[in-house]
Amino acid sequence: MTSLRFWISLVVCSLPALARGAELHLDRIRLPPGFAIDVYAEGVKNARQMALGPSGVVFVSTRREGNVYALIEAKRTNKADRIVTLAKGLQNPNGVAFRGGALYVAERSRVLRYDDIERHLDSPPKPVVLRDDFPKEAHHGWKFIAFGPDGWLYVPVGAPCNVCKSEAIFATITRLSADGKQREIYARGVRNTVGFDWHPDTGVLWFTDNGRDEMGDDTPPDELDRAPRPGLHFGFPHCHGNGIADPEFGRERPCSEFTTPAADLGPHVAALGMRFYTGSMFPPEYRKNIFIAEHGSWNRTIPSGYRIVRVVLDGDKVVSQEVFAAGWLPPDPKPEDPHKGHTLRADESADAAPRGAKRLQAWGRPVDVLVMPDGALLVSDDTADAIYRIHYRGSAR
Numbered sequence: 001m002t003s004l005r006f007w008i009s010l011v012v013c014s015l016p017a018l019a020r021g022a023e024l025h026l027d028r029i030r031l032p033p034g035f036a037i038d039v040y041a042e043g044v045k046n047a048r049q050m051a052l053g054p055s056g057v058v059f060v061s062t063r064r065e066g067n068v069y070a071l072i073e074a075k076r077t078n079k080a081d082r083i084v085t086l087a088k089g090l091q092n093p094n095g096v097a098f099r100g101g102a103l104y105v106a107e108r109s110r111v112l113r114y115d116d117i118e119r120h121l122d123s124p125p126k127p128v129v130l131r132d133d134f135p136k137e138a139h140h141g142w143k144f145i146a147f148g149p150d151g152w153l154y155v156p157v158g159a160p161c162n163v164c165k166s167e168a169i170f171a172t173i174t175r176l177s178a179d180g181k182q183r184e185i186y187a188r189g190v191r192n193t194v195g196f197d198w199h200p201d202t203g204v205l206w207f208t209d210n211g212r213d214e215m216g217d218d219t220p221p222d223e224l225d226r227a228p229r230p231g232l233h234f235g236f237p238h239c240h241g242n243g244i245a246d247p248e249f250g251r252e253r254p255c256s257e258f259t260t261p262a263a264d265l266g267p268h269v270a271a272l273g274m275r276f277y278t279g280s281m282f283p284p285e286y287r288k289n290i291f292i293a294e295h296g297s298w299n300r301t302i303p304s305g306y307r308i309v310r311v312v313l314d315g316d317k318v319v320s321q322e323v324f325a326a327g328w329l330p331p332d333p334k335p336e337d338p339h340k341g342h343t344l345r346a347d348e349s350a351d352a353a354p355r356g357a358k359r360l361q362a363w364g365r366p367v368d369v370l371v372m373p374d375g376a377l378l379v380s381d382d383t384a385d386a387i388y389r390i391h392y393r394g395s396a397r
Contacts, residue, residue, distance in 0.1 A: 024384055025363050028327035031390065034283075037325070040378055040389040041071050041080035047380040047387055049144055049273060050370040051096040051103070053118050058370070059086075059103055060380065060387065061096045063142050068093055068105055070121050071387065078376070078389060086114070086124045092138075094194075095145035097153060099178065106143040106155055109134045111180065130180035135160065135169065140192040144273065144368075149203045151178055158192035163212045163237045163246060171236050173207065173227075187227045189234040189258060195273040195368065200288060204228045204316065206262065208271035208292060211240055217301050220244045221264035222271040224292070226316060232259045263318040269305030270295035273368030273380070281375025282392050288313065291324065291377060293366040303329055306362045308369065308379060308390075325379070325390060328364040 029037050041047075046062040047069075053059065058071040058080070068087040071080035087093065087105065095106030103117040105127070111134070112127035135141065140158025147153055152175040159171040173187040173196070186205075196207035205227045211220040220240030227234075235258035237249045242260050245251070265271050273293040277286050289312050294305035306329035312320045364384035369377055376391040 023363065024386055025327070026388070028330065028363075029325055030323075030327050031325050034392055034394050035390060036393050037388050037390050039079065040387040041083060042384075042386045044069055044071070044083060044380075044387055045385050046382045047367065047385060048094050048382055049096050049368045050378060050380055050387070051098045052370060052372070053098050053103075055118050056373065057118055057121070058378065058387070059096045059098065061094050061105070063092050063094045063382070066090045066093060068096065068103075070117075072121070078374075078391075080387070084121050086117070086121065087127070092142040094142035095155070097145045097147055099147050099153075104130070104145060104153060106145045108138065108141040108143075109136045111145070111153070111155060111176065113180075131176060131183065135167075137170075142194070144194045144196065146196060147178075148175065148205065149198055150175075152176060153178065153180075154186065154196065154205070156190065156193045156196075159236065162214060163191075163248065165237060165249065173205075184230075186230045187232055187234060189236045189238075190225070191236040193225075195271065195292070197275050197290075199316075200276050200278050202228075202316070206274070206276075206290065208265070208274050209234065209236075209261075210270060211267060212237075212246070213268070213299055215240075215247070218267050221261075221267050222269050223261040224263040224265055224271070224274075224290070224311060224318065225259070226262040227259075228316075233257070234259050234261075262316070263311065263321065265292070265309070265321075266294070266304050268297035268300045270297060271305075271309075272366075273370075275369050275371055277371060277377070279371045279373075279375025279377075282377075285312075286310070291369045293369050293379065295365050295367055295382075296329065296362055303362065305329075306365060308366055325366075328366065328381075329362040 046065045047060050049061045051059045060069045066089050070084040072082040074081045090107050092108045093105050097104040103114040105112045110132040111130040113130050114127050137160040139160045154175045156173045157169050172185045175186045176183050192210045193207045209223040211222050238253045239255040241264045243255045272295045277289050292309045296306035297304045308325035310324040364381045367382050368380045376389050379388045
């Protein structure tokens with residue numbers, strides 16, 4: 001009886017925690033004036049990368065669940081009416097991309113293709129295995145994928161460690177021909193990118209890269225990088241950020257040998273999905289800005305990230321970074337100014353809570369962003385199991 005009471009008590013005590021994990025607190029999200037956030041879909045377990053089909057179907061990957069979903073908005077109400085599970089039991093299917101009527105899914109070691117998928121959402125075809133010779137290592141083994149303007153599918157291979165020297169294919173961004181028969185390394189020295197996009201005017205590849213751990217709370221930074229041509233090396237494991245030599249491998253090669261970041265992001269913010277804003281809904285000053293989903297730190301004394309950051313460019317130069325959406329991590333980082341976008345200083349770019357604050361528990365963690373045909377911005381959240389829709393309603397008076 002004592003044992004039974006113990007297990008009943010354990011289950012009952014666990015229920016509130018589970019409920020809180022699924023609770024959405026959109027009233028806490030701070031946005032610039034005129035913007036609003038709504039739920040586009042909820043109950044999307046472990047929602048990660050998103051891809052858009054031509055009919056408006058949003059495809060969503062997972063990392064832990066092993067599933068791939070389709071979100072269908074049949075009633076055109078700016079909210080998904082139906083969630084369809086397209087695939088189950090895959091190995092870390094974090095990457096999704098759409099091209100030529102087919103959905104491409106990247107597992108840890110394979111890239112799959114589901115042909116004519118939008119016409120077979122309720123009875124998906126057996127996938128074509130495009131490639132099955134990527135490394136099987138779990139560490140940074142999940143992938144973000146996307147088709148470039150050259151028609152090739154870009155598939156990163158993260159470092160199989162926190163920091164180490166490894167085989168040539170690790171710590172790279174590779175690209176595959178559309179049929180999967182050709183593969184080449186496009187960029188090296190990339191520790192772990194889980195988000196990239198191409199400039200809408202120049203076609204140049206930009207990507208986020210997660211910095212190494214165990215060098216302290218405030219170093220090294222995550223990076224926003226720019227790769228205008230193949231063959232560049234971005235420093236890992238020898239160099240981090242803009243000129244920070246690795247304590248173990250930095251003596252082997254100087255930072256001057258490598259391509260420096262377009263911008264240092266905050267340390268440990270876990271900068272993941274990023275997109276250029278190509279829509280027309282947001283005000284003109286947002287056009288061709290970069291939006292980055294910062295998943296949030298797991299190993300920092302004061303939590304950082306857990307927000308959407310806006311990066312403003314002048315040509316190929318980063319001129320400013322500011323918080324666009326915050327509030328997934330309580331308390332709000334700048335409660336004295338709940339509307340104005342906060343410009344990030346170099347010495348505070350990571351902080352999402354005041355110095356001296358207690359370690360906080362985030363209710364959500366942004367993963368990816370996606371520009372919709374109407375110009376709204378979708379945000380995936382793998383902790384709250386939701387997709388949000390940020391839209392512009394007009395200037396506040």
